[in-house]
Amino acid sequence: MTALSASSGTRDGNASVRVADALRDAIVAGDFPPGSRIRQEEIAERFGASRVPVREALKMLEADGLVTLRANAGAWVSRLSLDECDEVYQTRERVEPLLLRLSAPHLDAEALDRLERLAEQMAQTTEIEEFLRLDRDFHWSSYAGADTLVLGDLVRRLWNTTQPYRRAYTRLIDAHSQRIVHDEHHMIVTALRDGDIEAGERVVEGHIRRTRRLLAQHPEVFTAASTTP
Amino acid sequence: MTALSASSGTRDGNASVRVADALRDAIVAGDFPPGSRIRQEEIAERFGASRVPVREALKMLEADGLVTLRANAGAWVSRLSLDECDEVYQTRERVEPLLLRLSAPHLDAEALDRLERLAEQMAQTTEIEEFLRLDRDFHWSSYAGADTLVLGDLVRRLWNTTQPYRRAYTRLIDAHSQRIVHDEHHMIVTALRDGDIEAGERVVEGHIRRTRRLLAQHPEVFTAASTTP
């Protein structure tokens, strides 16, 4: 599922977008931990392109907040301070309830069943990457009803920039916290089934806030976050 | 104030950023109305650069939401539908109160005086561009205390993408509506002086919501928005 292959053959006319997508996936997947140096030529070779589309991709990822560029120096995977991460989470607390509100009316029974299933799967897994993937999948599925372009993109961006810290943090939570996450997910599904948007908004908000507070109790995550497979 | 000169001489190492900034300013200023075709070579010549940094700039502005790119076809200034604009405003309703909250504690008496002065100036001007400039200045000054990077950028982006419609809409509001805007700005200053962050958040939220509703009553703004000086 992570970015592999996607190189040989296709000359579809937009290498920069392909490189950006692949590189974004790689960063989010943890292949490039925060602070990693990104060399243009290395990326170019890796994805079978020249440096020009790579640079365009880097500009896009910089706007995404995933990459930090310094003129005449190079590109690094963005590293968030605890304060910045906290800020992103506060932003998510405000924005994601809205996205859920916009999505909720368009979620049919099948979509809700799917959410339920994802929540169940999460409760049963202990593997970290699987947990992260399911969590992402759960929330995005809950937002899938919103045909919004701009807000969806915005939230996706906020998720992406904080993914490395969510990964590091996931390693730290105990069974009790994990149980709370499971309950909250279940409450989201319940609220959606009841058509109680207000309740849904409040659960999502609290869900994110709780994670933010827990993260703030683990500043060590932000001093040297590394992920080596 | 609009982008002129800024061409000859300086070889500072980051032409793409300069082009992006200048082009962004030009779009926000209304030099390129929504739907305008953007030809790479034209921009390149205009800012004394090659097409390569122009394309990098376009990728950045696309991520900003200001420009829409179609592969092998070209670039256009993004055009928002009424629904999309409404969505951006709903997002602003959620996010800007937070930004104000983060900013408020760091605003000193001098900053508040400045806000007061800007509000007064707005109440006395009738010229549209001046009104827009002061409005932007007022709100951004109220957010200036927040040393936040990510949230500030996000809000700036939301303002930029909706600027053309705010401009078109400003032409339509009557004296009564303008008076309400003035009052709301004054209430923001008052809340900040009192240190009542809750009140400030609520005023900002209502301020944006009211504008959103008024915009929704003028769908003609989104059918063919043009601004020719």
Added chain:
DNA sequence: AGTGTTGCGATTGGATGCAATCGTGTCGTA
């Protein structure tokens, strides 16, 4: 007359090549 097709100009996408800049290791000096 209406419709599908084919060719050309205009424009974009991408690769290569060269100049400018930065980081780093080495050397010289106090």
Added chain:
DNA sequence: TACGACACGATTGCATCCAATCGCAACACT
């Protein structure tokens, strides 16, 4: 030994050049 200057390699930034694609108009065909 500690500190600063310098030169070299590595990397980035940008301009030029060529190929690929699209839009459009003229044309042929039913």
